[in-house]
Amino acid sequence: MFDRLAAYLESIQARDPAPRSRWEVLLYPGVLAVGLHRLAHWLFQARLYFLARFVNHFSRWLTAIDIHPGARIGRNLFIDHGFTVIGETAEIGNDVTIYQCVTLGGTNPTNGKGGKRHPTVSDGVIIGSGAQIIGPITLGERARIGANAVVTDDVPDGATMIGLKARSTLVPAEEWLREFIPYGTPCDEPCEEIGGNGNGANASRRIAELENQMAALRAELDEMRAAGAAPVKRSGTDS
Incomplete structure (x- = not known):
């Protein structure tokens, strides 16, 4: 006992x-x-x-x-x-x-x-x-x-x-x-697994991928804005 x-x-x-x-x-x-x-x-x-x-x-x-x-x-x-x-x-x-x-x-x-x-x-x-x-x-x-x-x-x-x-x-x-x-x-x-999709990706990995994609989109958008703000060269002389 x-x-x-x-x-x-x-x-x-x-x-x-x-x-x-x-x-x-x-x-x-x-x-x-x-x-x-x-x-x-x-x-x-x-x-x-x-x-x-x-x-x-x-x-x-x-x-x-x-x-x-x-x-x-x-x-x-x-x-x-x-x-x-x-x-x-x-x-x-x-x-x-x-x-x-x-x-x-x-x-x-x-x-x-x-x-x-x-x-x-x-x-x-x-x-x-x-x-x-x-x-x-x-x-x-x-x-x-x-x-x-x-x-x-x-x-x-x-x-x-x-x-x-x-x-x-x-x-x-x-x-x-x-x-x-x-x-x-x-x-x-x-x-x-994310959403039960069976791809084996976990939440932290998926979040990191989305953050990288967002950073790339932001960089591309900044480049487009910079290119649009540059002064336009005109040919000839002013009258």
């Missing part, structure tokens, strides 16, 4: 440079929320729904993280900061990282039947701050969800999703997404 706890705390230290010791990680709201959820989920499976909800509400009051007792969570989930909501039928794999203000939300059934309403998050996924993952969709292994992205469709393995509605950045995962990316959002790499 203590070995599993130590491995869990070490996995958080590997993703967060702030803590100076394991004891400090034990005070993280995400760690407390996950620990209390284990108890609430055990009560939920035992059909002790009121007690499960009581633990859930206590955890939410203590940590500002709301995890429904029915949600299924794998190993080494790291919820960095609070204000995160995880719905009843959500399923989370191993080594998942979720930042603040994330919602794993569900659809609103009109027939009165619950069913599978919330997302399935595969192993190694990173979900950035403020992202909204809605509906019974699947986030593939090692997917990265950028900050404030709204995802309502399945995400392929290794894809990075950004925007509202979220779109893929089209960066092959095997090229540079092997390492851990804080907040699931690339900061200093080209990550999207």
Whole structure:
């Protein structure tokens, strides 16, 4: 038991440079929320729904993280900061990282039947701050969800999703997404093709080309203006 706890705390230290010791990680709201959820989920499976909800509400009051007792969570989930909501039928794999203000939300059934309403998050996924993952969709292994992205469709393995509605950045995962990316959002790499035209040009290169073209046009226009302002020589003598 203590070995599993130590491995869990070490996995958080590997993703967060702030803590100076394991004891400090034990005070993280995400760690407390996950620990209390284990108890609430055990009560939920035992059909002790009121007690499960009581633990859930206590955890939410203590940590500002709301995890429904029915949600299924794998190993080494790291919820960095609070204000995160995880719905009843959500399923989370191993080594998942979720930042603040994330919602794993569900659809609103009109027939009165619950069913599978919330997302399935595969192993190694990173979900950035403020992202909204809605509906019974699947986030593939090692997917990265950028900050404030709204995802309502399945995400392929290794894809990075950004925007509202979220779109893929089209960066092959095997090229540079092997390492851990804080907040699931690339900061200093080209990550999207211009206009989706498939030519492989990135934004900075295209902007540089346009600036060069504009500079050439300005130089040509200056030459034309200079030529038009030159005095015109007249033949013969004045009368």
